[in-house]
Amino acid sequence: MPLEIVIGTQWGDEGKGRVVDLLSARADIVARYNGGDNAGHTVTVGEKVFKLHLIPSGIIHPGTIGVIGNGVVVYPPTLFSEIEMLEQNGVEASPQRLRLSHAAHLITPAHRALDRAQEAARGAGQIGTTGRGIGPAYTDKAARRGIRLEEMLNPEAFHKRMLAHVEEANQWLVGVYQAEALDPQAVADEYAEYAEKMRPYITDTSLLLWQALQNGQTVLAEGAQGTLLDLDHGTYPFVTSSTPTAAGALVGLGLGPGTAARVIGVTKAFQTRVGAGPFPTEVSGEMATRLRGTGANPWDEYGTTTGRPRRVGWLDGVLLRYAVRVNNVTDLVVTKLDVLSGLPSILLCTGYRVNGNVLADLPLGPADLSPFEPVYEELPGWTADVRGARSWNDLPREAQHYLSRISELCGVPVCQVSVGPEREQVVDL
Ligand code: IMP
Numbered sequence: 001m002p003l004e005i006v007i008g009t010q011w012g013d014e015g016k017g018r019v020v021d022l023l024s025a026r027a028d029i030v031a032r033y034n035g036g037d038n039a040g041h042t043v044t045v046g047e048k049v050f051k052l053h054l055i056p057s058g059i060i061h062p063g064t065i066g067v068i069g070n071g072v073v074v075y076p077p078t079l080f081s082e083i084e085m086l087e088q089n090g091v092e093a094s095p096q097r098l099r100l101s102h103a104a105h106l107i108t109p110a111h112r113a114l115d116r117a118q119e120a121a122r123g124a125g126q127i128g129t130t131g132r133g134i135g136p137a138y139t140d141k142a143a144r145r146g147i148r149l150e151e152m153l154n155p156e157a158f159h160k161r162m163l164a165h166v167e168e169a170n171q172w173l174v175g176v177y178q179a180e181a182l183d184p185q186a187v188a189d190e191y192a193e194y195a196e197k198m199r200p201y202i203t204d205t206s207l208l209l210w211q212a213l214q215n216g217q218t219v220l221a222e223g224a225q226g227t228l229l230d231l232d233h234g235t236y237p238f239v240t241s242s243t244p245t246a247a248g249a250l251v252g253l254g255l256g257p258g259t260a261a262r263v264i265g266v267t268k269a270f271q272t273r274v275g276a277g278p279f280p281t282e283v284s285g286e287m288a289t290r291l292r293g294t295g296a297n298p299w300d301e302y303g304t305t306t307g308r309p310r311r312v313g314w315l316d317g318v319l320l321r322y323a324v325r326v327n328n329v330t331d332l333v334v335t336k337l338d339v340l341s342g343l344p345s346i347l348l349c350t351g352y353r354v355n356g357n358v359l360a361d362l363p364l365g366p367a368d369l370s371p372f373e374p375v376y377e378e379l380p381g382w383t384a385d386v387r388g389a390r391s392w393n394d395l396p397r398e399a400q401h402y403l404s405r406i407s408e409l410c411g412v413p414v415c416q417v418s419v420g421p422e423r424e425q426v427v428d429l
């Protein structure tokens with residue numbers, strides 16, 4: 001069974017790009033299935049650091065084809081700036097190597113303006129969106145008035161659709177949010193140019209993927225964001241508007257359940273979050289600075305898309321167990337173990353205390369975590385630098401113990417651990 005799905009088990013930023021990069025070496029197709037350019041996947045190859053928001057990061061491998069599935073929302077300016085950046089760095093991103101689903105939806109400047117206006121109107125209840133127009137684009141999709149890429153193939157009708165779309169958005173922007181109106185003609189003209197450039201990339205990617213699977217090829221589904229940002233299964237309403245969980249890969253690529261062989265769940269060795277919303281194991285002060293890093297390195301905990309410092313905390317085993325369950329994770333990848341080196345001890349949340357009881361599972365999902373107090377297990381830290389480790393036996397005993405506890409807590413084996421930012425700094429188990 002050649003479909004493998006890589007998902008984030010936390011609030012995104014788990015280091016999925018890195019894992020996808022490693023798995024892509026033996027994949028024929030790497031496909032994005034959800035979200036848009038709100039994501040940020042950082043891959044370090046030698047001296048080069050690639051930051052991709054929309055195009056699947058697996059395309060960096062010369063043998064792969066990149067697919068943007070129907071579950072994705074596409075902002076053309078980002079698409080073309082990434083194509084240009086890749087080509088400048090010697091990575092081909094022509095229509096032979098990058099395919100866009102005809103059924104994916106467009107993000108327009110009107111969606112971006114609405115995202116900002118709606119976020120401002122939320123006042124104290126702000127979600128802290130990335131401002132990339134994600135929510136409004138998926139709102140239009142669900143309301144059956146969104147614009148699909150296939151509409152770009154008919155220039156005249158597309159121009160009219162764009163005019164009508166911006167005119168309608170202006171009614172909301174001006175009438176409801178007292179924001180500035182956009183120029184419908186200017187936007188429609190700009191998008192007419194994008195339509196011409198996008199035409200050769202647009203195809204039925206569901207058919208392409210199905211044929212690839214029939215021919216015994218390997219498809220890697222690259223998730224964006226994470227389980228706890230899932231529209232249904234995350235910390236609602238502090239979530240994104242798509243389905244980052246494993247089932248989203250099937251809907252977002254147009255494939256059936258029987259095609260999936262493995263679900264690889266990626267978790268950091270600790271926990272981070274950008275934007276607002278509950279975070280029971282969050283830490284502040286010196287420990288937060290220690291886990292976050294200073295921002296001097298590209299892998300420090302600052303948002304790839306917005307540059308915001310990430311909130312940081314201890315690994316939450318209750319939420320990880322939950323993520324393993326809702327995704328049916330088969331293999332766990334733990335990233336950034338090296339960040340914990342040098343800490344005298346490490347806290348691992350193994351349960352939630354409520355009314356004198358300790359729960360190992362969430363009674364009503366993660367939307368309201370306010371009644372719970374994390375219960376921690378304190379594990380001994382290690383001083384050795386783990387960045388040179390390449391096998392289980394190279395890891396300090398304390399690090400082995402920490403990984404074993406994580407695996408025990410969620411009932412799945414850890415198949416890989418990353419111990420540094422470079423491609424080869426991994427331990428395969
Ligand atoms: P939106 O996806 O821009 O609507 O933002 C909704 C929430 O998801 C906000 O809290 C964002 O910070 C968060 N978010 C969206 N994309 C990512 C991501 O790729 N990594 C981490 N957080 C994200």
